[in-house]
Amino acid sequence: MLLVKAKNFVRLAAVVVLITSISVFSAGCGIFGGDDYPSSDIEWYVGFSAGGGFDTASRIIAEEMSTDLGTNVVVRNLAGGGGRRAAQEIHKAPADGYAISIMNMPNQILAEKIDPQGVNFNNLSWIGRAVIQTYGLYTAADSKFNTPAELAAAGDDIRFCLSGLSGHSFLVASVTTEVMKIAWNPVTGYKGAETQAGLLRGDCELALGPMAGSTLSAVQSPDFKALWIYEDDRFAPLPDVPTVKELGFPQLGGGKFANNGLVAASPGTPDDIVKKLSESFDRALQDPDVIAGINKKGMAVSRLSPAETSSVVDGMSGIVSEYLELVRAKSQSR
């Protein structure tokens, strides 16, 4: 009897020791909380090739966050599918805060809606917004068109130089022409400075794009003129260019068509880890060297909290869903 009691006592003691050990070990590993987070390198996925705008902005911010967090934040380029490869990686990454990604919105939301691959952007753990680029419409300086009314009254189809039939600029062109009652045709295959060459050659009458970098330089030169900005308030680098709100089309304003560089962690990342990441991210975006470095790339730093970023994503998803059938109809009619 005494032997049985002794055996039971030993078993009980062993279980207590085991549970205590696991608790101590787990606390050391941070399983029950983010107290020791981060304890290893954080990977920052960029869905575009090295050297581009979002890539450089990511590297600048990541370097600052490395110092702030006391661990390496390593940028990893996962170019492919217009950013979809990185989006898929972050979507299926473990929810431990050791992988984050920057995304080009609403471009990637539109791509996912047109060709679904199972990425739900509303489920990601949003950290914040890094950069924003105001969208605008521009034309050659000697163009006879200056107002929406003149474009609507043109008679012939107005040609837009665009990159393709599924990107951000096609979405904005589709919505703009629908709202302003402009008859139009896309001319595809134009990227960056090729768009400006196309306008000067007369391949097309209008072009759309983020008012940043070389496009902003071109619009500020004597060769081109911006007709309007998709905002409610005037854009400081182009103070004489009216907004769509001023022109009587507020439904196109509010920055809903701006290019956003949003940063997220994988779905289900614990709140305390998201908080640590977003606070570090926000501090980095307030650093003067970071701001200067991003401005040099032709982008503007524009901070948002995780909740605000999530709200922006919801809003963009709504807009894309609202106009998705229009975009599909326009692309299929070409």
Place this chain on the structure above:
Amino acid sequence: MIEAMIAALANMSDPAVIAAICLGTLLGVIFGVIPGLGSVIAMTLIMPFTFGWDPIVAMYVFAGIIGTASTGGAVPAILLNTPGTIANVCTTFDGFPMTRRGEGGRAIGLAATASGLGTLFSIVVLAALLPVAKLLILWFTPPDFFWMVILGLIAVTFASRQNMVKGLAAGGVGILLSLIGFSSVFGVRRYTLGSEYLWDGIEIVPLVIGFFALSELMVYTSRGGTIAQDAKVNLGGMKQILRGALEVFQHKAILFRGSIIGTVIGAIPGAGGAVANFLSYSTAKQASKNPELFGTGHPAGVVASESANDAKDGGILLPTLTFGIPGNGEMVILMAAFILHGIQPGRDLLVNRLDIVWAIILGVIGAQILTTIVILAGGAWLAKISLVPVKYIAPFVAILSLIGVYAVRSNIWDVLLAIFAALVGFFMRKAGFPLITLIIGFVLGHLAEEKFTQSLQISQGDYSIFFTRPVSIILLIAIVSMLGWSLYRSANPARANSESN
């Protein structure tokens, strides 16, 4: 313009500038020699390190890489039948047979000198055309571009004269492969089989490495021995190198024509070194009194190929510096480097930053001269690689090639694609299908579709856009003439040769 040039020339005595040119040259040659790596990767890797440098000094590094990678790529093309870059593919056709008969040094001398002279020609043209470049860029429209691409595709028929059916079949397969992926023109996926990897289409680097580098390794591994067929051959040392270097001047017409083709094709965004290389080789072969010698180790073949692929360097800088339109991957990285250093590409460059423009021009010249000297000086030593048993070279080249493939996008599927392409390429070689026509079809196929569609969108469906512009008409006449001459030559070979004489 002149003042900026003189100031830039004076700047070249600065030790920092000299060091930058040397660094760019070293990186360009190393990354050019190793198959699959190339100038894009070299520029991408060095770019973050230049952050904080004087922009002028940084531009000399990038110019050095741009000016030298395809010259470095000629070395493995000649010695190992493995093009270092895609622009060196045609160099293998005659360079490697020369190595096989123990004349690798002579081929290296030919390549280094032709490359240097081709680059110098195109850079002089670039400098001369800069004031009017914008007008030239605007003058060349999508329908003109379309006919230029068709001209390139027609040249496929000349490269496959020995077996036209197989050559055209391979070219057709290349065009079909180019259509795989998401089409931004039509907004749909094509032939991706539901794969996300194929969404962007097939990447060219794994394809070229697989077809040309890895399949070649399989061929001579299966054969064994050394690359030079006669291991006791006397490679001739520096004498042979210099013989090759001076021999370039016996092919002045080919050198001149190749330089023009390279410069013109280089100025067309998207066409690239492979097309320049191929067109120059094809036209040299077609115009030759002895076209049957091409592909057997004919020095003219090396001159035609190398003069064009390096002349593209000047051409490709034209749309980039004047308009900010990048013509290929190198220029995309160069423009990223501009922005990194606070330089706005496009109009602003020619108006406010001529110092940057001249830094690039002089950097390319300086680096090319240095590379030519280095390769000529080291050529005798490099040629000895052809005496090393293939069982030692093959694994080394294979590993380096696959590392190069992976480095492009950090995607393991690219490596698997390269291996698959190697297997297909190996059997295509055995069956007598020319791989070069497949690659040309691949490079030009989607460009032809894009420009055709773009032209019809501009004209809103009116096909006359292809026949109304002067440049289009000239190109159409050139295409018809090429086809006509080829048919005439096939029907009357003896008469055609005597007329050439």
